[in-house]
Amino acid sequence: MFVCRPLQGSENPFIPEEDGAARRGEGEMGSVVLPTLRRKREVDAAIRDTLDMVLVLRFGRAADAACLQLDDILAKSSWDISKFATIALVDMDSEEIQVYVDYFDITLVPATIFFFNAHHMKMDSGTPDHTKWIGSFSSKQDFIDVVEAVFRGGMKGKLIVSCPLPPERIPRFQLLFKDV
Amino acid sequence: MAMYTLRLSRSPPSPDSLLREAEGAGRRNLGGDGAAGLLHAGKTWAKIMASLADSFLADLDELSDNEAYPEEDNAEAGGADEDSDDDMPDLESLNYDDLDSVSKLQKTQRYNDIMQKVEGALEKSTDLSNQGFILEEDPELKFPELESLVHHPIDYARVVKKIGNEVDLTLVDLEGLLPSAVIMVVSVTASTTSGKPLSEENLLKTIEACDRALNLDAAKKKVLDFVEGRMGYIAPNLSAIVGSAVAAKLMGIAGGLGALAKMPACNVQLLGAKRKNLAGFSTATSQFRVGYLEHTEIFQSTPPALRTRACRLIAAKSTLAARIDSIRGDPTGKAGRNLLEEIRKKIEKWQEPPPPKLPKPLPVPDSEPKKKRGGRRLRKMKERYAVTDMMKLANRMQFGIPEESSLGDGLGEGYGMLGQAGSGKLRVSAAQNKLAAKVAKKFKEKSYGSSGATSGLTSSLAFTPVQGIELSNPQAHGNHLGSGTQSTYFSETGTFSKIKRT
Numbered sequence: 001m002f003v004c005r006p007l008q009g010s011e012n013p014f015i016p017e018e019d020g021a022a023r024r025g026e027g028e029m030g031s032v033v034l035p036t037l038r039r040k041r042e043v044d045a046a047i048r049d050t051l052d053m054v055l056v057l058r059f060g061r062a063a064d065a066a067c068l069q070l071d072d073i074l075a076k077s078s079w080d081i082s083k084f085a086t087i088a089l090v091d092m093d094s095e096e097i098q099v100y101v102d103y104f105d106i107t108l109v110p111a112t113i114f115f116f117n118a119h120h121m122k123m124d125s126g127t128p129d130h131t132k133w134i135g136s137f138s139s140k141q142d143f144i145d146v147v148e149a150v151f152r153g154g155m156k157g158k159l160i161v162s163c164p165l166p167p168e169r170i171p172r173f174q175l176l177f178k179d180v
Numbered sequence: 181m182a183m184y185t186l187r188l189s190r191s192p193p194s195p196d197s198l199l200r201e202a203e204g205a206g207r208r209n210l211g212g213d214g215a216a217g218l219l220h221a222g223k224t225w226a227k228i229m230a231s232l233a234d235s236f237l238a239d240l241d242e243l244s245d246n247e248a249y250p251e252e253d254n255a256e257a258g259g260a261d262e263d264s265d266d267d268m269p270d271l272e273s274l275n276y277d278d279l280d281s282v283s284k285l286q287k288t289q290r291y292n293d294i295m296q297k298v299e300g301a302l303e304k305s306t307d308l309s310n311q312g313f314i315l316e317e318d319p320e321l322k323f324p325e326l327e328s329l330v331h332h333p334i335d336y337a338r339v340v341k342k343i344g345n346e347v348d349l350t351l352v353d354l355e356g357l358l359p360s361a362v363i364m365v366v367s368v369t370a371s372t373t374s375g376k377p378l379s380e381e382n383l384l385k386t387i388e389a390c391d392r393a394l395n396l397d398a399a400k401k402k403v404l405d406f407v408e409g410r411m412g413y414i415a416p417n418l419s420a421i422v423g424s425a426v427a428a429k430l431m432g433i434a435g436g437l438g439a440l441a442k443m444p445a446c447n448v449q450l451l452g453a454k455r456k457n458l459a460g461f462s463t464a465t466s467q468f469r470v471g472y473l474e475h476t477e478i479f480q481s482t483p484p485a486l487r488t489r490a491c492r493l494i495a496a497k498s499t500l501a502a503r504i505d506s507i508r509g510d511p512t513g514k515a516g517r518n519l520l521e522e523i524r525k526k527i528e529k530w531q532e533p534p535p536p537k538l539p540k541p542l543p544v545p546d547s548e549p550k551k552k553r554g555g556r557r558l559r560k561m562k563e564r565y566a567v568t569d570m571m572k573l574a575n576r577m578q579f580g581i582p583e584e585s586s587l588g589d590g591l592g593e594g595y596g597m598l599g600q601a602g603s604g605k606l607r608v609s610a611a612q613n614k615l616a617a618k619v620a621k622k623f624k625e626k627s628y629g630s631s632g633a634t635s636g637l638t639s640s641l642a643f644t645p646v647q648g649i650e651l652s653n654p655q656a657h658g659n660h661l662g663s664g665t666q667s668t669y670f671s672e673t674g675t676f677s678k679i680k681r682t
Contacts, residue, residue, distance in 0.1 A: 084544040148545050155546065 032075050036062075036089045040096040046088055047115050054085040054121075054151050059092050059101065060110030067110045070136040077140045085147045108134050108173055114147075116154030123150065125163035125170045135171030142169055322375040329366055330358065334397050339366070341390040345383050404428050412513070417501035420516030421523070422476045422494070429472045430498075441499075441506035448502075449473060449495035473498070478520070482527050490527055497523055573597045 037043050037057075046055060058074060060067035071089065078087050090097055092109065100106075104113060112133040114121040122130040123146070137143040145164045153161030163170065323343070330336045338357050346352050349370035354363045378386065407414065411424035415437055419427040433451050434440035440448070452471035470491050473479055482490040497519040504515050574596040577583050581600065586592035 079539070080542045082541045084542075144542070151545055 032078055034071070034075055034078060034087055034089050036091055038091050038094040038097070040099060043090060043097070043100060046086075047118055050086055050115070051117060052084075052155075053116075054081075054147050054154065055115040056085060056087045056147065057090050057113045057115065058087070058110055059090045059097075059104070059106050059113065061092055062089075064109055066136050070110050070112070073137050073140050073143050077144055080140075081144055081147055084151050104132060106132065110134075110136065114150045116150065119154070119159060121150050121154055122160040123163050124160060125165065126167050127170065127172065130160065134173050138169050322378050323370060323373050324375055325369045325373060326366065329362065329369060333393065337390040337393040337397075341387060341394070344387070345377050347377060400432075404432050407431065415502065415505040416513030417504045417510055417516030417519070418498055420513045421478075421498045421501050421520045422473065426472050426476050430502075433472070437502065437506050441503040443499065445492075445496040445499040448499050449491055478523060478527075483531070486527065486530050489530065490523075493523055493526060570598065 037046065043057070046057070056074070058067075058070060060070070062068075062071075074087050074089075090100070092101055092106070104111070113131070114123065114133075120131070123133065124130050125133070127134065133146070137146070142165055149161050149164045153159075322345070326339065327336065330339055335358060339354060342354060342357065343349065343352050349367045354366065357363075358366070405428075408424050408428035411419045411427050415427055415431065418430075418440075422430070430448070430451055431437055431440055434443060434448075443451075448471075450469050450471050451473075453469050470479070470487075473491055473494055476494060479487065479490060479494060501516045501519055504510050509515070574594070576597050577594075578597055578600060582590075583594045583596050584599070585594045
């Protein structure tokens with residue numbers, strides 16, 4: 001009676017209804033709204049149900065300046081990479097999400113984490129932290145390059161990929177250990 | 181109805197009186213029952229043509245000797261009459277029967293003869309070209325080149341009349357008869373012409389012929405105007421599309437509605453197209469071929485970029501309308517108006533902007549396999565990076581024998597099996613790649629036959645001090661590294677040997 005089949009990327013149940021336009025392939029760039037996740041089950045569903053596509057989760061706050069710039073780049077490129085990547089925004093201030101914040105050890109805002117087929121993809125960009133991408137991107141094309149590198153590595157079965165960007169375009173930050 | 185028969189039996193009246201009569205008939209009957217009036221007018225029109233042609237023929241006999249007067253086909257002038265004949269069945273049968281008897285009369289020999297020779301009157305260009313043919317004989321003596329310079333027969337007639345017997349063309353004013361460039365060419369050619377002035381008698385004949393041609397032309401114009409006025413009854417659908425003036429012209433030049441209907445649309449498009457440019461006008465700006473259709477309102481209102489397509493479309497639809505009209509399929513003209521609407525809609529559709537393009541998302545990376553190329557060119561390119569036999573030898577080592585190296589003592593690059601004893605060759609030569617071998621073979625075949633001047637003792641082997649003579653043993657497989665199929669342990673040529681025990 002019921003036929004089981006794997007969900008495709010466009011049928012992610014974590015899409016709230018009002019943000020369906022982002023996923024349904026709108027032609028215009030400007031009016032695309034990225035879905036914001038606030039519950040833990042939404043994040044779980046997203047990670048679990050995105051198949052053969054890179055899942056880009058941005059952890060940040062909507063009001064932060066760097067976050068806004070990053071959000072803008074993400075929104076603009078979401079249609080272009082819609083065939084092999086999905087993007088979602090995670091609100092760091094929600095209490096259910098703190099689990100993830102602790103798990104991924106997110107301190108600097110914004111942080112972008114890549115997943116491929118429910119595996120956490122690490123990227124070696126010359127920074128001390130390979131598990132996430134800190135900061136914004138300097139241009140839309142840089143972001144698309146990074147996502148493409150993650151996709152290729154993921155399709156090959158790698159769990160860590162190297163960053164295709166030259167070092168001057170990678171935002172640098174300093175990791176402090178226990179405020180030292 | 182008896183009037184008609186009377187008319188026939190009388191000798192043909194003068195053309196001018198007939199013309200006047202026709203005009204009067206036309207005016208009188210325009211208001212009245214259209215068909216009868218049309219019939220009357222049509223018949224008088226035929227009579228005009230008959231009379232003109234008759235007088236023309238008579239003078240023709242006097243004027244000149246050769247009458248290579250081409251006999252054209254019959255249908256066209258009959259067409260005008262047929263139109264009026266077809267109108268008759270719409271009226272009471274009484275008239276029709278009477279007309280039938282009259283028509284029978286009209287099928288008499290004399291009428292047929294006249295009509296056969298008259299159809300040329302509807303083929304304006306051929307008729308006038310005949311006139312021109314006659315004309316050209318006489319002025320030919322005086323000004324032979326004029327015929328090739330001025331193509332249109334009416335213009336030719338006018339020019340001949342104007343020039344008369346003048347020797348000096350600067351005294352003749354040709355302004356208004358011809359375009360100024362052609363006038364210039366004519367005057368230049370006249371100054372160097374090889375003709376002589378005409379004799380008095382020839383001059384008179386020439387002027388008469390010119391007058392006759394011009395009269396015919398004027399009559400033709402009158403007939404066309406008349407036809408144009410009646411176009412709404414003759415061909416309502418056609419005139420709905422292209423307008424009555426153009427429809428009249430088309431019918432005139434095609435030789436009747438029937439002939440126009442039989443033409444394919446591509447010919448209809450070219451009816452009335454001007455001939456080639458004269459006198460060195462550049463053809464770089466020559467427009468596409470459009471005839472009378474160029475003057476239709478719908479053509480003029482299309483933007484220039486779409487004119488070729490529009491012209492083809494209008495020609496096609498107007499041919500359809502002409503065919504409808506020739507069988508009287510739609511006397512109200514509604515079909516013609518529908519076709520016109522269709523044409524308008526199509527032209528508007530062409531002018532729509534194209535639909536906006538949607539931006540496509542990027543394709544999935546590595547989803548489309550890369551297109552591998554092959555072929556000779558790629559093989560040649562790959563040879564530059566191929567691993568040569570020398571490199572293969574250098575990469576291998578013999579068991580138990582230390583290899584030599586470039587800096588000695590194990591430092592530097594190792595040479596592997598290069599140059600070691602037992603490799604079967606004195607020195608490693610760069611193996612010729614397959615392509616070069618093929619090319620060399622072809623080249624040798626081509627240059628095999630020398631001219632024979634060389635002596636019989638020469639050979640194609642050339643020895644350089646570097647090479648020395650290296651005769652390779654074709655049976656030595658020692659250095660075959662390319663293929664891995666040959667056995668390196670078992671000899672391929674040797675057999676089991678029997679050692680006799682002594």
